[in-house]
Amino acid sequence: MQIVYRDVPTEATSTREPADASEAVAWLEAGNRQFAGLASGEVTSEAAAPFVINADFGVRSVVRAAPEQRPFGLVLGCSDARVPIELVFGRAVNDLFVVRVAGNTIGDDAIASLTYAADHFATAKTIVVLGHTQCGAVAAAVDVFLKPRRILDLAATPPLRALVDRILVGVRVASMALQETYGVDVSSHEAYAWTLLHLSVFVNAAYVGFCVNAALPPALRRRVVYGVYEISTGRVTSGFEGTFAEPPADAAAFRQLALALAATPQMRELLGTAT
Numbered sequence: 001m002q003i004v005y006r007d008v009p010t011e012a013t014s015t016r017e018p019a020d021a022s023e024a025v026a027w028l029e030a031g032n033r034q035f036a037g038l039a040s041g042e043v044t045s046e047a048a049a050p051f052v053i054n055a056d057f058g059v060r061s062v063v064r065a066a067p068e069q070r071p072f073g074l075v076l077g078c079s080d081a082r083v084p085i086e087l088v089f090g091r092a093v094n095d096l097f098v099v100r101v102a103g104n105t106i107g108d109d110a111i112a113s114l115t116y117a118a119d120h121f122a123t124a125k126t127i128v129v130l131g132h133t134q135c136g137a138v139a140a141a142v143d144v145f146l147k148p149r150r151i152l153d154l155a156a157t158p159p160l161r162a163l164v165d166r167i168l169v170g171v172r173v174a175s176m177a178l179q180e181t182y183g184v185d186v187s188s189h190e191a192y193a194w195t196l197l198h199l200s201v202f203v204n205a206a207y208v209g210f211c212v213n214a215a216l217p218p219a220l221r222r223r224v225v226y227g228v229y230e231i232s233t234g235r236v237t238s239g240f241e242g243t244f245a246e247p248p249a250d251a252a253a254f255r256q257l258a259l260a261l262a263a264t265p266q267m268r269e270l271l272g273t274a275t
Contacts, residue, residue: 023125025128097117105208133231181262208226
């Protein structure tokens with residue numbers, strides 16, 4: 001895996017921005033395909049070339065004014081150290097405005113940051129909510145859901161309790177989807193907790209995407225998509241075919257999305273019910 005950061009004069013690099021949200025999303029998808037190919041060792045045309053990122057790290061700012069912020073994407077991701085967001089999408093400095101918080105949740109600070117960015121950067125074409133597999137914050141919420149007495153461990157730390165509470169929405173919806181798809185006895189399955197964690201990561205990302213749409217003032221809204229970074233492969237996926245999906249528009253659509261995710265081959269395989 002060869003990753004090259006190349007700091008070259010501004011005039012030697014392309015400064016073109018994506019024309020619209022669709023092209024912005026396409027750039028992120030293409031960058032992730034190359035990154036995932038390198039991370040997995042796949043021999044593809046995209047993975048064969050060095051992973052080159054043109055970046056001005058501010059070295060020349062001592063003799064020249066600092067560059068203006070011009071991100072084309074706003075990303076709400078998790079703080080997990082295993083998820084290097086710019087690398088995941090193959091993007092350079094000043095391409096993405098990244099907000100990172102455990103569990104990629106939508107607390108006041110996160111939504112304020114996204115609101116600020118949408119208001120100040122006309123270059124921003126899309127907002128991405130990026131969850132990831134094996135998320136510790138989601139795992140904590142799943143643990144509290146399955147073992148309610150664990151809530152006592154959080155009683156003395158209100159900020160952590162508030163974080164877990166926000167994620168519990170996705171966990172509860174994921175649990176209901178598994179029961180409706182596989183029957184009420186699914187919770188006694190030995191792989192239930194692991195499957196619930198994996199499904200909750202996707203449902204939580206979709207739910208946060210919905211919350212971003214609802215929280216931003218109409219005049220500042222951008223196209224919102226969500227995806228989940230698979231730590232084991234380096235690939236971002238919506239849970240279905242494709243890298244990203246758009247979040248549900250209302251409660252009914254949220255329920256249908258959770259049911260569809262619960263019934264995917266990946267969830268069936270995790271649960272051990274593949275046929």
